[in-house]
Amino acid sequence: MKKALYFMPDISGFTNFVNNTEVEHSIHIIAELLEILLDSTVLDLELVEIEGDALFMYTTTIPEYSNLMEQTNRMLEAFHKHTVNYDKMRICDCGSCRTTTNLELKFLVHYGDLSYIKVKHIVKPYGRDVIQIHRLLKNKITTNEYILFTNSVFELYKKQMDNSWQRETGIYDAKVLDYFYKNLEQVRNAIVLKASLTTSQNEEFSTPVLVLEKIFNANIHSIYSYLSELKYRHLWDKNIKRIEFNESKINRVGTEHNCVLSLGNLKFKTITAPSEEDLIYGEKTDNMMFTKNYSYLVKLHKIDETSTQVVLNVYLDFTTVGTMMRPSILNMIRKMWEEKLTQLHQVSKNNIQL
Template identity: 65%
Template sequence: MQKAIYFMPDISGFTNFVNNTEVEHSIHIIAELLEILLDNNTLGLELVEIEGDALFMYVTNIPSYNELMKQVTIMHEAFHKHTQNYDSLRICNCGSCKTTTNLELKFLVHYGDLNFIKVKHITKPYGRDVIKIHRLLKNKITYDEYVLFTNSVFELFENQTHDSWEKTTEDYDLISLVYFYKNLGSVKFKIQKLNPLSEEHIDKPILTIEKTFNANIETIYSYITELKHRHLWDKEVKRIEYDASKVNRIGTEHNCILNLGSLKFETITEPSSDSLTYGEKTKEMKFTRDFSYLIKLNKIDANNTKVVLNIYITFSTIGTFMKNNILKLVTKMWNKKLDDLHEISKKENSIINSHNE
């Protein structure tokens, strides 16, 4: 009978969210983290299935204890490097995005027989050893992050393990399972965060437009930052090409398809303690060397928000001679965009308020 190491990294830490944006973003974040784990597979582990927030994997080329623990360490550090950097670069304040650094990772490892079941064209590992590792996903370990070895794994490496393992027994459906576990410690606090790639404009904006919106600040911010909503208020754009599986953050690029040509933009922001700020920059705007804008939202009350648009332009040589005409055009275009943004956010606000009454 062929033997295998069964290996399950399992993510936990998200609370239950109700808001649609929070649920959608939590799915994207978990997907990114699972990809990170797969990209850091050094043992040649075969992926059987993605099971919610966990990966079910196995390998028949049995590694040494040190190789197995190195795999755990590599995945663990890559996981927390991503969550820490995500927090540095995020622009979204939804529950999912704000709590990404709270996510935790644990590993379950089992050694046993490798049997397969085939249903039509799908073949998967099957049998009591598969059931055993899945049962252990629910255990009484109090550590936030740990690696768990079943008794069979511990016996396999009995001459290689160290004294830092703890032993316990739990009953599952009248069956007692012995396992060993080891605290992985607080790796997340040892990871150095990236410096945010935010914009700090020294020059004054070349154009500023201020408006008051009769809408909640979070509603407006969602319409601005969610690229899937852009077409609702920016009628200059026919469509936007972007990675819908990723959450928009500092450094995210997207391509705006216009009636004539296209423009590639990059997401930016600016440090602020009293406002929600979102912006974009491009070097592809005609007659300019650099074009960027920042929209700052300041809360007046629950249903009113001050909106300040700042536009920064470095003109090309030809653009300098056309500066006044360009600014008139840009002012007209952005007044229309902001008016449309006001209308859709105001309608959304009315719907939310009516549901809350």
């Protein structure tokens, strides 16, 4: 019978969220991470299926020990570089987004028989050895991030394994199974340390050309969802016909979208500003007529659970022609934002489609 090396990267660390935004964002975050793991594959691994937060893969070409460990390290480094970068670029403060850096990755590796099951057109590995690697997802290991070898994998690589590997025993289906594991937490620690030493790149803003301040009778998080979730933009921005954006990705600093207008379109990029007390969302574009660049920031300050102070700052760098038209352009932008904020107040107060 053919033999195979079964390889399973498994993500853990999300708590159980109940808010709709948190659940939706956790799905997007996990999907991005699984894609990154797949893109980091250097071995001849075939994907069997995606199992929740895990990838179930296998290969009939048994790799060298060094190559297998390189595969693990590549995935782990790519995984944590993404979570750290996501945390630096995120604009959302929901539970899923806020705890992305808490996510952990472990690897399970098993060597055994390769047999298949076919149901209609679907063919995939099946049998005792497939069951065994899944059983070992529950084990006694207290380390958060590790690679686990079953005893059969240990027999393949024991001459290359050093004393950093530890042995453990568990009972599965009334059978005693030995397995070996290696702590991999140092990979994450090194990436987090390096990120902490890197200075954040924040937008620099001059004096705003327009400031509007309102009090909304709505919850701050409801308002922020309507502001930052591009799928809700049509509910309060009536100047656009539609917005084109990647619906499989969560909006963050640097995210681009295209606003299709009655005449032409405008391409925007998401921006923000640092704040410890307020929620801030903004966008910028350099293709607005008569301006070199146009940007805005909306700052939300919580008054109480149902009241929020909303402050809009608009920044403009006019072209030469735009400078001559400055009063009329500012008047047009003021009216436009007065309408947008009025509509935003209504939809956030009534929680329309949220």
